[in-house]
Amino acid sequence: MRFPITWLSGLAALPVVLASWPMFYNTAELEVTPPFTNQEPDVHVETLFQFPNNGSWIDNLVVRSDGNLLLTRLDTPEVWLVNTTSGNATLVYSFPNVTSCFGISEIENDVFAVIVGNFSTKTFQPAAGSFSLQKLDFTNIPSSAEERQSENPSASEIAALPETVAPNGMATFSRASNLVLIADSPKGVIWKVNTKTGDYTVALNDTTMLPAKGQSLPLGVNSLTVLDDYVHYTSTTQMKYCRVKVDLDANPIGDFEVVASGFLPDNIEVTEDGTAYIPTGPQNSVVRITPLGQIALVAGGQISTEMPGPSSIRLSKGRQSLYVGTSGGQIAPVLGTFVEPAKVLIITLGGKGWR
Template sequence: MFRTLSLAALLGFASLAPALYTDHGHHGVGHVHEVYTFPVNTSVENLAVRRTGQVLASIDPFCADPKPALVHEFEGYNSLLGIVEVEHDQFYVAAGNFSVFTLESVTGWWAIFHVDLSSFRTHENGSVKSAATVEKVADIREGELLNGLGIFSVEEGLIYAADSGSGIIYLVDVYTGDYWPAIQDPLTIKGAPLPSYPAANGVHYHAATQSVYFTNVAQEVFGRVPVSVNGSQAGAAEIIVQGSLYDDFWVDDAGNAIVAVYGNNNIIRVDVASGKSTVIAGNANSTELESVTAVAWGRTVRDRGSLYASRNGGVGSPKVVGGGIMRIDL
C-alpha cells in the first residue's frame, strides 16, 4: 500500500528458492521466489520493470547476489509511492511525506518527479557509475496523499495520479507540469467500511474499453469508470469486485486484472467482465507476500511469464517481515 524510506531509492533485485502456496482451499498456480528482502520496518510500495529486465534500477533480477543501488535521494521527501514509465527509461514517481505507521500524510508536500534512467549505470557491487537525471515535474499543492500512477497518453505525456487522501484522480502533463482533477466519484473517495484508510489507490487506463480501472482501499473496491477522449470522467463508476483491501494491479488486453490484495497477502486474477476472481499466489497466513502492494510483468524472454510483486512486509502489524520484492513464475 505504501513505501516509506529514509533514503528514497529505486531498486533492483534477484531470485532465490521457489515455494508454492494455497489460499482458503484454492491452489495458487504461481511459484513464489524471494527476490530481495530489506530490513524489518522497511516498506516497499511500488515497482516498475525496465526493458532490460532490471526491476526499476540497476540490478539484474537473475543474478545470484543482488545488491540494491541507490538511484536518487529525494531531499525533503520521505515517501515514494507510484512509479510509471512513459517513454523508454523515462520514469515518473510520486513523492511526499507519509507515515506508514500512523497513516498520516502532510498535505501540500506532494510532487511528481521525472527520473531519466537512460544514462544510469552501476558497478557490480551496486555503487553508481553514472547517475540518473532527476527533476521535479510538478508540485501538486492540493495533494493529500499521491499514490498510484498510470498512463493515459504516451504521445501527449499525460498520466493519472490517484490521491488516496481526497479520492481525486488527477491528470498530469509531465511535459508542462500542468495538472487538473479528471475523476472524482463516490467510489473513489473515502468511505465505509474503513473510512480512515486510503481512498483511490492503484489506477490504470484501459484503451479498449475507454475506462480507468482503480482500487479504493477504504471502500474495499476494485472498479472502473468511463472516461472521454480527453481523459476526464464520462459517467458513473461501477464495482467489479469488492470485499478486500485491493492495492495496485495490472490490466491486460484480454480483460484480466492481476491485483495485489494487501489484506489477504495474495495476488488474484480478476475477469473484469464477470468479476470472477482466482488466487494466483499467496494466502492469508503466509509471510512471503505479507501485505503485498503492487505487481508488474517481467519484460525479457527469461521472465515474460513471471510477475514481480512488492510487499509492505506488514509494517505496524503483529506479523512483520522485511519489505521486499518477490517473483511469481506462472
C-alpha cells in the same frame, strides 16, 4: 506450487482479523464476500530480493525496457534498481527534503515520473502541501551497477502538487499527450498531470473512489492502470476493483463499473485480455480477477507468511511472471505478530519459468 484450499478459508475470518487493527479499519462498515473458490494453477513463488531491516516498505514497482525493476520506498525517499537476473539491488536516487516516494511510471523511454512527499509510516499521516511530481532520467545510464559505476539518473521537478492530500498510485495515460493519472487516496479523486507543462486538474471523481465511511485510515482510490480506453482502479477501504471508459483527454464517457468487491485491494496490473492481478495488502495475498469479476487466489493467504503486506505488482517483460513488492506486514502483522523486511517476489505463472 499449489496452494491448499484451507488457506482460503482464512478469508472467512477477515472481520475478526480486521477487528484487531483499530487504528486502520472500522469493521462495522466493511462487508466481506465468501472465501474465494478457485486458484491459479501451477504457480511458483520465490524471493528475488529482500531488504535487511524491518521497517522497510516497497510502495511501487516499474519494469524497465531491459526487464529490470525500479522500486520506490515509502519509509525513505529512495528509488532502487533490482536486477531481475541476479537479484542484486542498488540505490539509484534519494530525493532531498522529503520522507517518502510513492507511485512511479515511465513517461518517455527510460524517463520516469515519481511522486514524492512527506508521509509517516508510523502514524500514516501525510504532510499537506509537501507533495510533488519529480522526473528521473535514466537515458544512456546502464542498468547494471558494474557498468553504471558512479552514474545516477538526473532529477528535476515536473510539478508541485499542493492541492493533493496524499497522491499514491500513478499510471501513464498517454505519452503522446504527456499525461499521467494519479490516485489521491484520502481525497478520493484521480488527478491528471501534464508532464511537460506541470498543469494538473481532477480527471476522474466518483463515489467509488472515496474512503469508506467511518475508517480511521482514509484510504480510497489507491492505484490505477490504463488498458485501451479504460482506466482500471482499486478502492481499498470500499473493497472494490472498478473501471471507467474515458476519452482521449481522460474524461469519463461511460459508467463507473464495479468489476469485483469484497477484498482489500492495493496496487493493480491488468493483462491484454483484461485479467487483473491485485495484491491485497493486509490479506497477504495476490488475487486474479477475470473481466467478469470472478476472483481466484494466486498466492499467499490471510495467515500465510509468504508475502506479508503485498503492496505493488507488475508483469514481467516476458508476461509469464509477476513481480510483487511488499511492506513486510507493517500495517497488519501476520497473525498479529509476524513482520519482516520488505521484499520483491517473483510469482511464475503456469510453471513456465522466470520472465
